[in-house]
Amino acid sequence: MKLLVRNGRLVTDSGTFNADILCRDGRIVAIRDGFPPLSGCETVDASGMLVFPGFVDPHVHVYLPAAGTFATDDHITASRAALLGGTTSFIEFVIPARDQSPGDALRIWSDKARDAICDYSFHMAVTRFDKQIASELDRVVEKGITSLKVHLAYHDELALPDAELYELLEYAAQRNLTTIAHCENAEVIELRRKRLHNSGKRAMRWHYESRPPLVERDGTHHFLCLAALTGARAYVAHLSCRQALDVAMEFRRQGYPVFVETLIQFLLLDRSYTELPPEEAVKYVMSPPLRNPEDRHALWTALSTGSIDTVGTDHAPFNLHGQKDRALNDFTRVPNGLPGIQDRIRLLYTHGVCPYRISLNRMVEIAAAAPAKIFGLYPRKGSLQIGSDADLVIFDPAVEETISASRHAMKVDYSPYEGWKVKGRISMVILRGRIAVREGQVLLSPGYGHFIPRPAPSLREPQSPGGPRGSDPS
Numbered sequence: 001m002k003l004l005v006r007n008g009r010l011v012t013d014s015g016t017f018n019a020d021i022l023c024r025d026g027r028i029v030a031i032r033d034g035f036p037p038l039s040g041c042e043t044v045d046a047s048g049m050l051v052f053p054g055f056v057d058p059h060v061h062v063y064l065p066a067a068g069t070f071a072t073d074d075h076i077t078a079s080r081a082a083l084l085g086g087t088t089s090f091i092e093f094v095i096p097a098r099d100q101s102p103g104d105a106l107r108i109w110s111d112k113a114r115d116a117i118c119d120y121s122f123h124m125a126v127t128r129f130d131k132q133i134a135s136e137l138d139r140v141v142e143k144g145i146t147s148l149k150v151h152l153a154y155h156d157e158l159a160l161p162d163a164e165l166y167e168l169l170e171y172a173a174q175r176n177l178t179t180i181a182h183c184e185n186a187e188v189i190e191l192r193r194k195r196l197h198n199s200g201k202r203a204m205r206w207h208y209e210s211r212p213p214l215v216e217r218d219g220t221h222h223f224l225c226l227a228a229l230t231g232a233r234a235y236v237a238h239l240s241c242r243q244a245l246d247v248a249m250e251f252r253r254q255g256y257p258v259f260v261e262t263l264i265q266f267l268l269l270d271r272s273y274t275e276l277p278p279e280e281a282v283k284y285v286m287s288p289p290l291r292n293p294e295d296r297h298a299l300w301t302a303l304s305t306g307s308i309d310t311v312g313t314d315h316a317p318f319n320l321h322g323q324k325d326r327a328l329n330d331f332t333r334v335p336n337g338l339p340g341i342q343d344r345i346r347l348l349y350t351h352g353v354c355p356y357r358i359s360l361n362r363m364v365e366i367a368a369a370a371p372a373k374i375f376g377l378y379p380r381k382g383s384l385q386i387g388s389d390a391d392l393v394i395f396d397p398a399v400e401e402t403i404s405a406s407r408h409a410m411k412v413d414y415s416p417y418e419g420w421k422v423k424g425r426i427s428m429v430i431l432r433g434r435i436a437v438r439e440g441q442v443l444l445s446p447g448y449g450h451f452i453p454r455p456a457p458s459l460r461e462p463q464s465p466g467g468p469r470g471s472d473p474s
Contacts, residue, residue, distance in 0.1 A: 001025065003433055004038055005392060008046030012053065012384050013365035021051065023390035026432035031386060044435075046394050049427060052364055053384045054088025054391025055345055058371040059237060059261060059312030062092050063112045067335035072317045072411045076446045078341060079117040081409040083436050083444075085342035086426045088118050088391040089381050089452065090315075091371075093149055095125040095158070102126070102136045106145070110473050116449030117442065118431060119391075121377070122473065123180060125149040127157070129164040134171055143473040144453020147178040147235070147375055152186055152219040153211075153287060159186035162226075169230040176456045178259075178375065179227065180235045183219035183244065184211055184288065193332050204274040204281035207331040208289045216288050217243035224251045224258060235259040235374065238314050240266045240288040242298040249307055259374050261310045262299050264344045265416065268351060270296055273416075278328040283320055283414055285334040300357050303366060309374065311348060311366045313340040317412035339412045343403055345393075346422040354423055376454035390433040399425035409442075 003023040010019050010031070022030040022038075062078045064071035073081075082090055092113070096105035102124055113120055122145050126133065137148070150165060151158035160168065172179045193210045196202070201209070220236055227234035228251060236248050239262050252258045265286070270293050273284040284290055302308040316337025318324055327333035348367060352358040358366075372382025379388050400423050405415040429437035436444045451473055 001433060002038065002041040003390070003430065003435075004035055004041050004043045005046050005051060005394070005430070006035065006043060008049050008051035008394065010051045010384055011360045011364055013361055013369035016360060021384070021392065023430070023433040026390055028384065028386055028388050028390050031384065044394070044428065048396070048398065050360070050395040050397060051384070052086070052393040052395060053368050053382055053388070054393055054429070054431065055086050055368045056371040056377060056382050057082065057087045057090040057312055057315070057341060057344065058310055058375060059263070059314045060090040060092045060341060061314070061316040061337065063109055064095070064316055064337075066316075066337070067333065069318065069323050069335055071337070072319050072323070074411065075113050075116040077409060077411040078315070079120070079449055080442050081342035082118050083429050083431070083442055084409050084426060084440065086345040086393040086395070086429060087341060088393070088429065088431050088436070089120065089377065090118065090341065091121045091123055091147070091375060093123045093125055096127055098127045098157070102133065102140050106140060106143075106473060110451070113451070115446040117436070117444050117446055118449045119381070119452050120449055121145070121375070121452045121454055123147045123149050125151070125158070126160065126168055129160060129168040129171070137171070141175060141177065141456070144455065145473065146454050146456040147180055148172055149180045149182070151182045152223060153182050153184040153189060155186035155190040166226055166230065169226050169232040172233070173231040176233065178233045178235050180237050181223040182237055183216055183223050185215050185219050185222070188215055188218070197330070197332050202330045202332070204278065204285055204331050204334070205271070207274060207285050208271050210331070211287060211289060213241040213243045213291065213295070216241055217247055220244040220247045224248065224256065228256050233257045235261065237261050238263050238266070238288060238312070239308070241291045241295045245298060245302055245307065259309045260307065261312055262303070262308050263312055263314050264340055264347050265338055266291065267296060267299055267303075267311070268347060269416065279320075279325065282324045282328055282334055283416060284338065285324070285331060285336055286314070286316070286338050287336045300352075303352070304358050304362070309366065310371045311344070312371070313344050315339060315341040317410055319412055320414045338416050339410045340416070342408050342410055343415070343417055343422070345426070346401075346424055347417065349424045350422045376456065377452060381452070390430060392430040393426060394428040396425045396427045397423065401425055
């Protein structure tokens with residue numbers, strides 16, 4: 001099957017230029033200006049459009065048990081929303097319970113993900129670590145899952161004791177795996193939450209005080225100290241504040257392999273949203289919490305200078321009605337998280353590129369190329385080059401739209417950005433050479449998505465950008 005995209009302006013992480021792209025059998029096979037007519041080839045005219053590589057979201061939750069309930073999306077709705085928003089691949093977290101093995105958890109997540117329409121991979125969370133878990137993780141790594149997640153939060157459910165965390169980081173360093181961390185301080189948060197709750201301070205605005213910036217700073221420093229001692233490759237997830245950013249940059253200046261992610265909501269929202277009336281404020285409870293306006297400004301500056309590597313969504317949709325609103329008067333019982341997988345790219349373009357905070361090329365870097373490079377997907381994903389998967393996003397910069405829950409594809413009953421104007425429209429999305437989205441309609445069927453195995457950086461063999469085709473990792 002051949003597909004030719006003509007007359008577009010191609011935007012990569014390193015340059016912008018006019019060219020046509022020829023796709024065949026799911027990959028990019030030629031890039032040049034001015035292809036002649038080709039027989040037996042579907043042609044797409046991208047005149048006046050920007051052509052991006054398919055975007056990669058490095059931080060997604062689809063199947064997510066939390067606070068006695070479950071996130072509302074399934075893999076059909078989440079992947080449909082991803083494609084409509086220009087994301088052609090995402091990496092989801094597999095989170096075993098403490099009494100569950102990584103292999104058993106992976107089988108559950110893999111079975112649910114078989115219906116995905118876009119491509120996907122997994123990070124594996126580690127909620128306890130011993131010799132048996134290490135042996136099981138070896139088998140997980142063999143399946144192409146080469147990033148691990150640890151929590152320095154959620155004391156009773158997910159947090160690892162320091163001795164286990166240290167040994168896990170040693171394990172990861174020996175195999176050159178990337179360790180992702182939720183950086184806070186589980187015991188301090190638990191104590192502060194209980195004290196606030198017992199003193200009657202239960203409104204949504206007190207969520208911030210239960211885990212203030214100094215707690216995130218402390219967790220970031222603690223994680224990076226242990227990573228430095230063990231030689232582990234460290235990725236600080238969903239960094240929200242200037243204090244934690246300063247710590248991460250100090251370790252980077254010392255030469256340690258540290259990557260930093262922030263979230264689209266931390267760039268656009270602040271803690272004032274949790275001071276709204278309860279039925280509004282409850283929408284915005286997440287961990288780490290929304291911060292102060294000065295933190296937003298610091299994050300934008302860090303994005304523009306290259307200090308922050310990636311922007312994800314931490315997509316975690318819970319309905320307002322029937323889930324979040326069950327705890328309107330008690331922040332400690334609210335399921336944490338915001339939906340966002342459909343809106344990330346247009347929000348980045350509107351609030352980053354249009355006001356000249358970042359360039360188009362930088363947007364491609366933080367939302368496509370860098371996530372792909374850090375997590376072993378590049379150059380198969382996040383790239384416009386010969387041999388890469390033919391994942392393209394054709395973007396019309398002349399259109400203005402309004403975000404509304406009434407029109408989004410995410411299976412959640414509100415949008416944190418309800419009524420926000422955004423510039424640009426995802427006019428077409430191409431996934432592995434097939435048109436996935438045309439003018440707001442998803443054309444591919446559930447199950448089209450592939451699991452993408454990812455080798456660890458030190459284990460990568462020279463190969464074409466297309467890489468091996470993934471099979472079910474379960």
